[in-house]
Amino acid sequence: MRVVSLLPSTTEILFAIGAGDDVVGVTFECDHPVEARERRIVSTSALPEGLSPREIDAFVRAARHAGEDLYRLDAGALEGLDADLVVTQDLCAVCAVDVSVVQDALSHLGTRAEVLTIDPHTLAEVLGSVLTLGRATGREAPAEALVQRLEERLQRVRDEVAERRRAGARTPRMLVLEWTDPAFTPGHWVPEMVELAGATCTLGQAGATSVRADWSQVRASAPDVVVCAPCGYDLPAALELARELVGSGELPPDVPVWAVDANASFARPGPRLVDGVETLAAIVAGADPHGNAACRVR
Structure with missing residues (x-):
């Protein structure tokens, strides 16, 4: 399987469940784990470098008001990767390439890659997204094991909080x-x-x-x-x-x-x-x- 991940979080999850070798394309923000930096970059940001927080806020608000995308998808790079699966989101236009942009690009290229949208809003949904990616990449067992380890760590925090109280x-x-x-x-x-x-x-x-x-x-x-x-x-x-x-x-x-x-x-x-x-x-x-x-x- 050849996977393009358009979210730093899903890139991280894919590597964590043993699907890192399947990842062929990432975004410029995919910096963890370090191996992810070796993959081809297929999306970049329209945000200029060196802006202050206030300037970033103003740029984002102006771009959204004008209906402009904050992330650019390199359709040429995507075409050359011959992906089977593209992982993206429609949670936050400020965070990554929107799913509609991906679908338009794939349609233009005539590519039949599956598009998987990951949009967690809660911690439970974040853990659920690990299982979703596990199923999509044939790594169900490693995904379940990762979720179990994460849940055990969260339970330890709950127990410590209860003890302090x-x-x-x-x-x-x-x-x-x-x-x-x-x-x-x-x-x-x-x-x-x-x-x-x-x-x-x-x-x-x-x-x-x-x-x-x-x-x-x-x-x-x-x-x-x-x-x-x-x-x-x-x-x-x-x-x-x-x-x-x-x-x-x-x-x-x-x-x-x-x-x-x-x-x-x-x-x-x-x-x-x-x-x-x-x-x-x-x-x-x-x-x-x-x-x-x-x-x-x-």
């Missing part, structure tokens, strides 16, 4: 910012991640989209801890934005602020979301997150 630990109010200029509240699976980690998500709704918020709303949410998780940013970049945010005075004073690797463990609906849950649980417990998962700003 039995010992009298309070449930802190956690604010996660998926964008910093302007502020965006968390959506989709992130509020679930916060709750699983033992905190209350002050803004945002599980399974819903991320929405813009005024800084007055942010302050009024009275968080006990703030987590800066800007979509698409790794830890060093998120740390820089978190420091700028602290310096701006927009956040409630004297509240702990953490930066996390949003690109790896929060924004992409793949196996590493469980890493994100474990990172948040460590923050709630007052422990140091493992590895280079997070960094405290104040």
Whole structure:
């Protein structure tokens, strides 16, 4: 089987279930695992490099208002790959090539590749997408084993949270910012991640989209801890934005602020979301997150 993955998350899943050798085409954002970078790139972004968060927000809003695509699919590269399966999404126009663009390209090329749409909104649906990709690639057993390992890790977090609560630990109010200029509240699976980690998500709704918020709303949410998780940013970049945010005075004073690797463990609906849950649980417990998962700003 020859697979083209147009989502970093599905690329990650495909490699994790042993289908990496089947992957022949990826996007410019598919950087995990490192082997994925060796595959042919078939989609790129229309977003100029070097923009600030506010400039990115303005560019995205203008493009969507004009009905322009934010991602470009290289139909020529796709034709040369002779794919049997193309994996894409229609969840977020800001995240990847839309399924309609893929179908139009395949129709134009006269290619009969199957198009599989992966659109998880919750953690359960993310785990379900692992099983879906397992079935689509003939890797059912490895997919089921991966889901079992991820569920076991999540259960360990639940057990640790329950133990802390039995010992009298309070449930802190956690604010996660998926964008910093302007502020965006968390959506989709992130509020679930916060709750699983033992905190209350002050803004945002599980399974819903991320929405813009005024800084007055942010302050009024009275968080006990703030987590800066800007979509698409790794830890060093998120740390820089978190420091700028602290310096701006927009956040409630004297509240702990953490930066996390949003690109790896929060924004992409793949196996590493469980890493994100474990990172948040460590923050709630007052422990140091493992590895280079997070960094405290104040």
